[in-house]
Amino acid sequence: MTQRVVIVGAGFAGQHAHTELARAGYEVTLVDRHPYATFQPLLYQVATGGLNPGDIAYPLRRFVSAGKGHRAKFRRAMVTGIDTENKLVETNRGAPLPYDKLILAQGAGPNFFGIPGAQEHARTIYSRAEALQVRDLIFSGLEQLTTGGPERRYTVLVVGGGATGVEMAGTLAELKSEAIPVVYPELSQDSLRVVLAEMADTLLAPFATRLQRYTLHELRKRGVDVRLKTAVAEVRADSVDFADGSSLDVDLVIWASGVGAHPEVSEWGMPLGRGGRVEVEPNLQVKGLPDVFAVGDCAIEPDSPLPQLAQPAMQMGTHAAREIVAADSGLGPTAFAYDDKGTMATIGRNSAVVQFPGGRTVTGFPAWALWVGVHLATLLGGRNRIQAMVNTAARYFAWPRSATTIVGDVVTDEPTRPDPDSGRPTPPVQNE
Incomplete structure (x- = not known):
């Protein structure tokens, strides 16, 4: 009988x-590089100052x-290798973890498609x-505009143009069209320019x-420059160069x-399919490895691929x-x-889209209210749900003055340091 599952x-x-x-009473060890679980669908709200990072x-x-x-046990560590012959998960912290069954659920990261x-x-x-880095850059940019010339734009x-891109662009557009005239009266709406580029039509x-x-x-009604x-x-x-020969500062x-x-x-020695995802059998068992399963964004069943959604x-x-x-x-x-x-995406305040199985669709405020309710209910922990609900309600009813209720730090010109998640430089900040 299986005793240990990693x-x-x-x-x-x-x-x-x-x-x-x-x-079910199994001895389970959960391994993750972070000491916390992040509710990814609401990260764009952290990036735009709508929620505190602790809320999600x-x-x-x-x-x-x-x-x-x-x-149950937890180990904060990064997996460095998997020894399927001896059934060991090797990590950068602590001794290898023995297992009888292994479930791979490491998710996925950004795909840059080799673009220079x-x-x-x-x-x-x-x-x-x-998300915090993006928040700091956005609000630092707006603050810098207040002391720049009238021709200066951010x-x-x-x-x-997927759900994440639409949600991010829509929220930024509301800063541009509604919040700037109230919170930054010295700026014009044109001071913030939001462009959304999507390669499809x-x-x-x-x-x-x-x-x-x-x-x-x-999106266009909110002032987003959408380029299909x-x-x-x-x-x-x-600056950015586009495939049609144009460029954008x-x-x-x-x-x-x-x-x-x-x-x-x-x-890790796993069979990999499209996009580097682990190939699984119809029952989610990794191909050729009866004691290993792969689930979520990291897994793919070649004959029946699923969307990489929650x-x-x-x-x-x-x-x-x-x-x-x-x-x-x-x-x-x-x-x-x-x-x-069903599938849903929000565009901005009082605006979202929901698609149910069978083709039924909902738009506008009903879809937005449904989106808010589903996401708040899915958060881990009652305290997080209450905090997120309070912050969301306060931002909604106090809008647009609430646009900068949760502000970012000011980015400085000091040397950068590597980000623990992506390895890319982290913009240094100066506490206000």
């Missing part, structure tokens, strides 16, 4: 796998200790630290055509153009855990079946 990664998939196995982060040791099982300069000069919001380019590709058109209309069929060719420190590039596997996964990750984590329990009960494998509960 789960690599504490995102949505890892959390759900852990909960299921701990409840939950201590993993508390998560582990709060489970119904009493044999993108990794070095663009910013991402896939982690708490990165240009933000968002690359990628539409935004939100997985959504219905009606929702794509609605999203495009809402526009691919990035090169990113520099202060920029102050900040936010990369939201897709996700890819973490580079270190290629050294709902598939949650369901995959639960399914993999149940497969382990079933195998110990003498039952055979069961193929994973995704229960599509």
Whole structure:
């Protein structure tokens, strides 16, 4: 019988796998490079000052200790290798972790598609630290505009027309059109320029055509310069070249153009498929490795690939855990079946899109209210839900004066230091 299960990664998939196995009485060790779990769908709110980083982060040791099982452990570490022959997970901290079953749930990171300069000069919001960096750069840029000349502008380019890119661009556009006249009366609305570049001919590709058109209309109404069929060719420190030969002077590039596997996964000896994702059987077992499962964004079933979203990750984590329990009960494998509960994205205050299975769609305030409710309910911990609800409500009812309720630090010209998540330089800040 399986006794020891190691789960690599504490995102949505890892959390759900852990909960299921701990409840069943297994000895579970959760491994993650951070001491907290981050609710990634709301990171853009941290990046734009809408939420505190603590609102969407939950201590993993508390998560582990709060489970119904009493044999759960947590190790803060990075996985450096996997010895499948001896069933050991090697980490950069502590002795190797032995396992009977292993669940890979390490998620994914940004995909720069080999575009020159993108990794070095663009910013991402896939982690708490990165969201804070973007926040500091945005609010520092606005503050610097207040002492510049009337012709000075701060240009933000968002690359990628998926949900993250749309949400980021929409929130920035509200700063431009509604908050600047109130919070920064010395600036004009044109002081902040928001550009969204998408290489395809539409935004939100997985959504219905009606929702794509609605999203495009809402963003442009808010003042976003949306450029479809526009691919990035090169990113520099202060400008971006596009594939059509044009260029754009920029102050900040936010990369939201897709996700890819973490580079270190290629050294773990796993069978890799498209995008560097771990190939799995229909029951989520890694191909050729009966004691290893892969779930969430890091996994792909070649014949039936799933979207890299929260709902598939949650369901995959639960399914993999149940497969382990079933195998110990003498039952055979069961193929994973995704229960599509719908997809949603927010554009800004009172504006969002929701698509349900079967084709039903919702837009506007009802969709926005549904989006808020679902995301607040999914946060880990009652305290986080209450804090996020209070901050969201205060920002909503006090808008636009609440646009800078939670402000960033001022970026200085001091030497940079590497970011622990991405390895790229971190903009130094000066506490106000």
